Amino acid sequence: MTDAAAPHEKVMPESEAAPPDPTLGIEARPELHKVGMICFLVSEASFFSTLIMAYVIFLRHGSETGPTPAQVFTLPLVLVNTAALILSSFTVHFAEKALHAGKTAAFRLLWLATIVLGTGFLVGTMYEWNELIHTHGLTIGVNMFGSTYYTLVGFHAFHVTIGVISLAAVLLVSLRGELRGAHPMPVTLVGWYWHFVDVVWVFVFLVVYVVGR
Amino acid sequence: MATAEIEPTPAPAASPPPWTATLHEWLVTVDHKKIGVLYVLMAVVFLFLGGAAAIAMRLQLWAPGLTLVPPITFNQFFTLHGTTMVFFVGMPILIGIANYAVPLQIGARDMAFPRMNAFGFWTTFFGALLVYFSFLVPGGPPAIGWFAYAPLTENSFARGPGVDCWALGLIVSGIGTTTGGINFIATILCMRCPGMTLRKVPFFVWVMFWTSIQIVVVMPPLTAALTMLEFDRQLGAHFFDTQAGGSAYLWQHLFWFFGHPEVYILVLPAFGMISEVVPVFSRKVLFGYEFMAAATAAIVFISLGVWAHHMFSVGMSRTLDLFFVAATMLVSVPTGIKLFNWLATVYGGKLVLKSPMLFALGFLSMFVIGGLTGVILACAPIDFQVTDTYFVVAHFHWVLIGGTLFGVFSAIHYWYPKVTGRMLSERLAKWQFWLFLIGFIVTFAPMHFAGILGMPRRIYTYGSDRPWEIWNQIATIGALIQAPSYLIFGYNLVVSLWKGDVAGDDPWDAWTLEWATTSPPPPYNFAVVPVVKSRRPLWDAKHPDDPDWKYE
Numbered sequence: 001m002t003d004a005a006a007p008h009e010k011v012m013p014e015s016e017a018a019p020p021d022p023t024l025g026i027e028a029r030p031e032l033h034k035v036g037m038i039c040f041l042v043s044e045a046s047f048f049s050t051l052i053m054a055y056v057i058f059l060r061h062g063s064e065t066g067p068t069p070a071q072v073f074t075l076p077l078v079l080v081n082t083a084a085l086i087l088s089s090f091t092v093h094f095a096e097k098a099l100h101a102g103k104t105a106a107f108r109l110l111w112l113a114t115i116v117l118g119t120g121f122l123v124g125t126m127y128e129w130n131e132l133i134h135t136h137g138l139t140i141g142v143n144m145f146g147s148t149y150y151t152l153v154g155f156h157a158f159h160v161t162i163g164v165i166s167l168a169a170v171l172l173v174s175l176r177g178e179l180r181g182a183h184p185m186p187v188t189l190v191g192w193y194w195h196f197v198d199v200v201w202v203f204v205f206l207v208v209y210v211v212g213r
Numbered sequence: 214m215a216t217a218e219i220e221p222t223p224a225p226a227a228s229p230p231p232w233t234a235t236l237h238e239w240l241v242t243v244d245h246k247k248i249g250v251l252y253v254l255m256a257v258v259f260l261f262l263g264g265a266a267a268i269a270m271r272l273q274l275w276a277p278g279l280t281l282v283p284p285i286t287f288n289q290f291f292t293l294h295g296t297t298m299v300f301f302v303g304m305p306i307l308i309g310i311a312n313y314a315v316p317l318q319i320g321a322r323d324m325a326f327p328r329m330n331a332f333g334f335w336t337t338f339f340g341a342l343l344v345y346f347s348f349l350v351p352g353g354p355p356a357i358g359w360f361a362y363a364p365l366t367e368n369s370f371a372r373g374p375g376v377d378c379w380a381l382g383l384i385v386s387g388i389g390t391t392t393g394g395i396n397f398i399a400t401i402l403c404m405r406c407p408g409m410t411l412r413k414v415p416f417f418v419w420v421m422f423w424t425s426i427q428i429v430v431v432m433p434p435l436t437a438a439l440t441m442l443e444f445d446r447q448l449g450a451h452f453f454d455t456q457a458g459g460s461a462y463l464w465q466h467l468f469w470f471f472g473h474p475e476v477y478i479l480v481l482p483a484f485g486m487i488s489e490v491v492p493v494f495s496r497k498v499l500f501g502y503e504f505m506a507a508a509t510a511a512i513v514f515i516s517l518g519v520w521a522h523h524m525f526s527v528g529m530s531r532t533l534d535l536f537f538v539a540a541t542m543l544v545s546v547p548t549g550i551k552l553f554n555w556l557a558t559v560y561g562g563k564l565v566l567k568s569p570m571l572f573a574l575g576f577l578s579m580f581v582i583g584g585l586t587g588v589i590l591a592c593a594p595i596d597f598q599v600t601d602t603y604f605v606v607a608h609f610h611w612v613l614i615g616g617t618l619f620g621v622f623s624a625i626h627y628w629y630p631k632v633t634g635r636m637l638s639e640r641l642a643k644w645q646f647w648l649f650l651i652g653f654i655v656t657f658a659p660m661h662f663a664g665i666l667g668m669p670r671r672i673y674t675y676g677s678d679r680p681w682e683i684w685n686q687i688a689t690i691g692a693l694i695q696a697p698s699y700l701i702f703g704y705n706l707v708v709s710l711w712k713g714d715v716a717g718d719d720p721w722d723a724w725t726l727e728w729a730t731t732s733p734p735p736p737y738n739f740a741v742v743p744v745v746k747s748r749r750p751l752w753d754a755k756h757p758d759d760p761d762w763k764y765e
Contacts, residue, residue: 032325032403039395039429047433050467054441054452057463141449144458151444151452 252309340386483620
């Protein structure tokens with residue numbers, strides 16, 4: 001075996017003295033994190049597509065027992081919720097713009113507004129579910145509508161919760177003065193995640209509350 | 214996640230570090246090489262577990278009416294065998310080898326996200342443990358088959374928590390696999406060394422890129438489907454509960470939307486490994502690199518639209534049947550392109566018949582047979598006749614062993630010297646190869662006949678009035694020929710660590726960057742970041758008078 005090895009034992013020049021830079025190729029490439037985030041969001045999109053598809057399928061083939069979407073949805077509350085979430089996409093966008101322009105105070109204010117709007121959405125969902133469960137008796141086990149509705153909307157709300165926690169973490173870092181530069185990566189990436197959660201909601205809203213009613 | 218830790222260089226100590234220190238180092242490592250080795254070790258352990266279940270089933274089927282393995286245990290064994298081989302052997306061993314090789318091949322220091330890499334391994338590992346934890350719960354392991362058709366998985370039919378262990382284990386390990394896919398994409402897109410454009414990456418890297426895209430797209434639907442299943446079982450939802458308006462058909466679509474691309478996730482990396490080994494041991498460049506690259510992408514796209522060929526017999530519609538027949542036929546075209554390109558690479562080469570090449574040639578000859586039975590099964594009318602028979606079992610074992618496992622053995626024999634600094638014993642490797650090849654053919658060829666004669670898969674025994682006994686006996690003999698080949702493999706892996714010949718940096722006179730560094734490579738991989746100008750940077754370095762970049 002070693003016969004093949006002989007001619008080319010050391011094929012590339014190597015300097016034993018050169019200390020390898022531990023961050024080489026990692027810190028130096030900001031786009032790395034963006035690529036990772038895009039891949040993550042693609043996988044999330046794939047996940048939500050599956051849930052939305054399941055919802056649509058059972059719209060047509062669901063069972064007849066228990067409440068139906070038309071009987072239980074209260075549009076005003078949902079519309080307020082939807083408006084809050086869409087508005088929060090704008091606040092997060094302008095927060096980033098403010099940070100790029102160096103206006104830290106405006107950034108923090110708009111970022112906080114995003115957190116408040118996101119939390120408002122969750123509180124709204126809580127009210128909605130409370131009404132669905134206690135007034136209309138719609139639970140996850142009562143019929144196919146309940147099964148698909150709580151799974152889809154619940155997973156979305158779970159993602160909003162993760163988003164609010166991430167937003168709060170970034171705000172905390174900013175308040176401690178540890179957010180450096182005009183384009184800090186956490187702000188960009190959490191911003192993307194938040195936009196993604198909003199876009200998913202637009203689809204959920206259209207499928208569940210508009211088409212599905 | 215910014216900086217990857219570099220282990221502080223240990224002071225030259227008189228005695229070796231205590232074993233606890235070594236263990237600690239391996240448990241907390243974020244180094245892609247160590248994580249790659251952990252993946253492969255995990256897969257080898259589960260290979261033996263899954264293999265033990267297979268041997269037990271083969272012994273039970275030796276003759277009609279045996280009672281060696283009781284029916285329920287038999288069902289649990291084939292469920293665990295399938296789940297283990299697909300999720301805890303196939304994927305970890307491929308991801309592990311890629312984890313080791315990809316950063317080295319592209320001249321990077323590590324994967325893009327080293328900590329997420331460690332996270333991916335540990336979630337995969339604990340997911341596997343969670344599935345095996347089902348041995349300790351009331352009712353024991355799940356008895357649902359690896360594709361777990363509803364409503365067999367619902368509370369009414371699977372009462373014990375075995376199915377929950379199975380579903381949660383796959384969710385957990387699936388998340389790990391997804392992070393692995395994300396990591397590979399980011400690594401391959403962003404971490405390549407100067408000069409290595411995407412058109413110049415080693416072919417294995419290109420294949421891992423596309424495999425990762427597939428992982429990122431198809432693992433989440435499986436996670437979603439398993440979550441729905443758990444909601445059914447634990448929260449009282451009805452997704453797959455046919456008695457309350459749920460749909461068993463939906464589970465089939467969701468599972469196979471994952472399940473069919475999954476078989477490409479299992480075989481594409483093996484294509485990449487073969488594409489590294491065949492040129493080096495034929496002493497030629499890979500024939501038709503561009504066509505191979507395009508064929509890889511084509512396979513990934515087309516394979517996302519063929520899943521329902523697993524479902525011809527549920528009675529979809531004629532239109533859907535025709536669509537999936539056509540799509541499945543279509544996916545064999547790029548696969549055929551690849552096969553002819555490998556043959557063209559071998560053709561006219563100065564073949565070096567060392568162990569990696571033996572396994573690669575085994576791959577080329579066996580995979581094509583598995584591919585052909587695949588095309589046969591893609592015809593819906595034939596599928597109606599032989600679906601859920603041993604013909605199907607023969608087909609996919611021919612692809613997953615004849616394809617994936619031969620490719621993996623080829624890759625392990627190829628890269629073992631790089632990983633350990635020692636050569637595997639050629640003598641043992643040849644014993645392993647011939648026992649494996651012969652045992653494999655003797656095991657699975659008769660299953661085609663048993664299947665055509667109507668033997669259903671997953672039966673724990675059969676009547677003596679059936680014409681299946683002789684085929685089962687040949688298959689069992691084949692399994693007993695195969696079994697020692699795995700033991701020889703394991704023995705070779707361990708013993709060569711101490712007894713193997715010292716490998717040197719480049720034992721195969723190869724051309725990709727991993728052979729430019731030491732064997733085993735230092736934690737930082739390359740002391741000087743390499744700069745490449747062609748697809749074979751080491752050829753350029755060894756032949757400055759006639760470098761590749763003049764011609765590419």
